[in-house]
Amino acid sequence: MKIGILTFQRAYNYGASLQAYALSKALKGSSEDIEVSVLDYRTDKLNDAAKLIKSGEGLSAKTAAKIGFRLLKHRSFNTFDKRYLSLTAPIRDWKVFAGTNSQFDALVVGSDQVWKDDITGSDPAFYLEGIKSDIPRYSYAASFAGSEEVGAQVLKNHRSELEKFETVSLRENGYLSNFAEQLSSPVRRDLDPVLLLSQNQWAEVASPRLIKDKYAFMYVVGPEINIRKFAESYCKKYGLKLIDNKKSIEFLKHCSPEDFLSWIQNADCLITNSFHGTAFSVIFQKTAFYELGQGEKRNFRAASLLDSVGISGREIVSDVYSDGEAVVDWALACSKLDAMRENSLSYVKAIAEGRSGADTSGIKCSDAGSNCSNNPAAQLPRYYVGAHGDIEICKHSSSGGAFTALTDAFFSRHNNSVIYGCAWNENLEAVHIRAVDESGRNAMRGSKYIPSKLGDSFKHVADDLRHGRNVVFSGTPCNIAALNKYIAMNGVPTDRLLTISFLCHGVGSERFFRDYIAHLEDRYGGHAIAVNFRAKSQVGKIQDMRVEFDNGKVYTAASTNSDWFYSIYLANLILRPSCYKCKFAGGARPSDIDIADAWGQPWIDGKAPSLLISNTEKGQTLIDDVTGVMSLRELPYSRVKQPAMIHHAEKPLQYDEFWRVYNEEGYLSAQRLFGNNTIWGKARAAAIRVVDVLGVRKLLKR
Structure with missing residues (x-):
């Protein structure tokens, strides 16, 4: 059985190289009868990563240093490829290869963003266009790393080729339903290939320990927010040397994929904003902290992985380390990862055995769509x-x-x-x-x-x-x-x-709530008989307070900003200590x-x-x-x-002072100093009421 893999193995990127190796090793398993090769496909579009001089870089000492590091890094990656990957001869013309190739019994596309058309230039090679019909084709954890609209465009542009796949395996869960509903081929979701191998299997690849000092390894890709100062703060507290993949001379001297694994394996702490950094922190069961970002820039892949194995309370949300991070239940995390790994390995085994994969767990959801509860491939949550x-x-x-x-x-x-x-x-x-x-x-x-x-x-x-x-x-x-x-x-x-x-x-303070109600009872001259935190008295608003009294009077606050309880609660001043x-x-x-x-x-x-x-x-x-x-x-x-x-509530800087005032001077003093009872607070609340009455907020939302 000869299997060919088409992926991004020439990206000179740790994740890309290691996922190509992992998928090759998983497909081969322990069988001597299976040969796995990575197609050395090269195009001008894909070769950008291999360039030593990047577009727009001028001549300077800094550029020269970068070129020197890239040269060293490229050499180490090329050495890794020769040692661990069975590469074909370079393929520069896909049509010629597709029309004449008959050496493979199966072809696999993936993993990585092989279906992200703005990276590949919508290259039909990554949909195996032109391959002889008698050669089974599969994808493994293929990704287009975009919105549902991007996925719909991939289906529209390449559906005819995707229909020829024995099984379509995707990396992200959110696109399963659309693909399953529109393709006759079985559709499933699978783990990133690096997670297919065990800790011991990766330890066999890793270099020996690279330095004697105890250290924290900071591995960053892309934009940084608080991660660098956080890492420095953590190292200062625990007396660790900081190894930084961007600046540390030790890393620049030891930057091969094998070295990368060693830096993680032997670190006392890993601090990262990378998905593959996160993945290897789980594999090696490391003390780790993660900068995952917010909004559209959030690292949803890393966050989803941590969520799926039950790791929480380790996210970097400020630039200073403080005690109190959650303890990881590694027995639980490993059991969850093992279950997901077993599911994906069953699919890999089906490919290696020449089966369609339809008899492995979680395949074929086109009839039931994404709501098929008997589909283990649609992994929870x-x-x-x-x-x-x-x-x-x-x-x-x-x-x-x-x-x-x-x-x-x-x-x-x-x-x-x-x-x-x-x-x-x-x-x-x-x-x-x-x-x-x-x-x-x-x-x-x-x-x-x-x-x-x-x-x-x-x-x-x-x-x-x-x-x-x-x-x-x-x-x-x-x-x-x-x-x-x-x-x-x-x-x-x-x-x-x-x-x-x-x-x-x-969870807010019951004592503060009771004082809040008592104050309203004094104002309205009656006994409170009903409370509704979400009265929905105005169209388009869900958080407006309503308190009814036994004398028929009613207190309402059209906005959280104008209510005395909400303003303190949402400022995080009255939450339980455990909530932080x-x-x-x-x-x-x-x-x-x-x-x-x-x-x-x-x-x-x-x-x-x-x-x-x-x-x-x-x-x-x-x-x-x-x-x-x-x-x-x-x-x-x-x-x-x-x-x-995404993250727990942050303890505000004025927390201790708020509780000192509240305990010593009482509810009204705390409100005057910290709530909407200040001059600024009253002005802000009044402005909000005017905006609501005039309907300006609704117009802005439109």
């Missing part, structure tokens, strides 16, 4: 956005009615069902209650930004499960984690338990389903959309049940803009 079809339900919900839709579906799917969630009691305390019908469940709808009193709810959940009842438990991620621990400690079966967590900004180190923000959550506001997504028929995330197959099944009623559409991770998924 998966992300959806939508809103309930009933606008009245949305009006009484935090955003798009996801909680109502999910629990309605649970009631319909299971008899003898019980729902646990947070509701207001008669004293306006947030408490967890148990409900067996819709009216009890409806009391749980809506956000409460203070801690819920859990009481004996864990014990009641355990009793319900032991008696064969089907249970939904909803709460914050830390509530769910505590429940899971309680259930495990008491040996309670969980096959009938489904958990739903609400992605939260943080939340391990569930930016990492794996312990629930079957997460729900949240779908920030950055358009409203649906005047309704604020919800974000739904399936973390388990159990959760995916229930989300499949609400696809119709919520008009759900799947999103790639890169389109998800929920802040609570």
Whole structure:
């Protein structure tokens, strides 16, 4: 069996070279009967990376130094290729190669951005155009690294060639549904090739330790934000030498792919903004910190990988290192990675054995589309956005009615069902209650930004499960984690338990909330009987406060900026201390389903959309049940803009002073100094009210 790989092996890039090696090794496995070669395809467009002098570089000492380093680096990469890759003779004319080649029994395209047409110039070679029809063709973790629109353009331009593939394997999850729906070929998602090999396999390639000193290795690609100063701060605290791939002479002298692996393997700490740096930190189980960026510039690949293996609380969000980073559960991370690796290796094995791959897990989803819950290749978590079809339900919900839709579906799917969630009691305390019908469940709808009193709810959940009842438990991620621990400690079966967590900004102080309500009661001369943090009294707004009093009066704040509780809460001044180190923000959550506001997504028929995330197959099944009623559409991770998924709340600089004033001088003094009761705060709130009355904000949004 002779297999040819077409990828970017001449990029003189660590990720590109190492992924080509990894895929070659994985395809060959331990068989002596399999030969794997990398096609040494060369074009003017692709050869830019091989140039020693880059366009626009003038003559200077700095340029000369760069050229010297590139020369050294290129030589070391060429040596690596000769040692570890079986390269064909250079291919400069694809049409000639395609028309005359018959030496391969199968061809594989990938990994890397081989279908990113602005890199390849829409080169038909990367779609194996012209290859004889009797040669099976596959892709492995191919990427076009763009939006859904870019993926649609790839399908439009190259569909006829893609239909000839035995199996289409993509790198990103968000494009699976479009490809699966439009291609007759099986479609799946697979790991980056470097993750196919084990730690021991990579250790065999790595150079011996390169320096005696203890060190932190900072590997950066592209723009930097806080990473450099953070690395310097970390090294100063722990007395480590900083090895920097951009400036350290030690790295410049030892820059081969084997050296790159050694720098990571032997580092006391890895600090990186690179996907492949992140991948190898997981493989080598290193103490590591990651600068992932924000918004459209966020490194979604790296963030998604960390999320999928349960690593959180390690993101760089400032330029100074401070204690308190989350501890990584390496047993959990490795088990998750092993499961994903096994799935992708099963596909690689199918290619090597000359099978179509249709009998490996997770292939062929064209009939069911992206919502096929029996498709293991559509790896979890998966992300959806939508809103309930009933606008009245949305009006009484935090955003798009996801909680109502999910629990309605649970009631319909299971008899003898019980729902646990947070509701207001008669004293306006947030408490967890148990409900067996819709009216009890409806009391749980809506956000409460203070801690819920859990009481004996864990014990009641355990009793319900032991008696064969089907249970939904909803709460914050830390509530769910505590429940899971309680259930495990008491040996309670969980096959009938489904958990739903609400992605939260943080849990506010109940004491501050009580003072806030007491102040409003003094102002309005009545006893508060109802609170709604999301009254939705104005079209296009979801966070407006409403408090009702027993004398018939009503307090409303049209904006978070004009409300005294919200202004302090959103300034992060009254969150629980644990919220500033939340391990569930930016990492794996312990629930079957997460729900949240779908920030950055358009409203649906005047309704604020919800974000739904399936973390388990159990959760995916229930989300499949609400696809119709919520008009759900799947999103790639890169389109998800929920802040609570990216990083925990930051502890403000004035935190200690705020609490000193609040404890010593009371609520009103704290408001005068830190809230909207300052002169500036009142002016800002008044300006916001005027803008809202005039409708300027709506015009700007349009």
